Amino acid sequence: MRTRFGMALVVLLAAAQIGCIFPIYSSSPDVRARQLIFTSEGYRHIPEIWERIWGLDMPDVATPYRTHGGVI
Numbered sequence: 001m002r003t004r005f006g007m008a009l010v011v012l013l014a015a016a017q018i019g020c021i022f023p024i025y026s027s028s029p030d031v032r033a034r035q036l037i038f039t040s041e042g043y044r045h046i047p048e049i050w051e052r053i054w055g056l057d058m059p060d061v062a063t064p065y066r067t068h069g070g071v072i
Helices: 002-018 029-043 046-054
Strands: none
């Protein structure tokens, strides 16, 4: 019983280190390139979405004109 549990644990840890059993992308270079392009299209817009969420693409309204920092 202890041996089976130990072997099952070793197999489980080895399987976790190997990665996915089924390949995500095709082995054909042409098909794989098309799949990678389709996958990366969603990731291309992440910086724009990030800037829109945090308001980085909007103008700064805190100071309507430049000041020198001293008392006017």
